[in-house]
Amino acid sequence: MIMPYTLVDNEEKKRYEFQLPEHIPHVEYIRTKDKIYLTHTEVPTELEGQGIGSELIKQALEDIDKKELTLVPLCPFVAHYIKEHPKWKELVLKGINIG
Incomplete structure (x- = not known):
């Protein structure tokens, strides 16, 4: 069951994130003028397997x-x-090539 999450573009920390009560799953990025490099996704262990990472990327x-x-x-x-x-x-x- 995926709950509704609100994406935050935290430009100061250079990452997209969901600001949840106890955790902040996020995907880090490097941004240039017209490109964005998604470098690392992190979902706290307690939240794994709930579709949060996929929803964050989507x-x-x-x-x-x-x-x-x-x-x-x-x-x-x-x-x-x-x-x-x-x-x-x-x-x-x-x-x-992404595979």
Whole structure:
């Protein structure tokens, strides 16, 4: 059961995050003018297996799409998510093989 989570683009910490009462699952990024590199996804152990990581990546990709950025998925979790949800491949920098 995925609860409704609100994505926060924490530009100061350079990460997308869900601000939950006791935890802050997040995906770190490096942003250039027109590209965003998703470098690391972290979901606290207590929250694993609940779909939170996938929901976080989905909402982050929606934001990246809305901002018309080119995605460079350096995080293996992000690359796997895109492989499982091919519609997001259009965001990925051309020429990068994500598997």
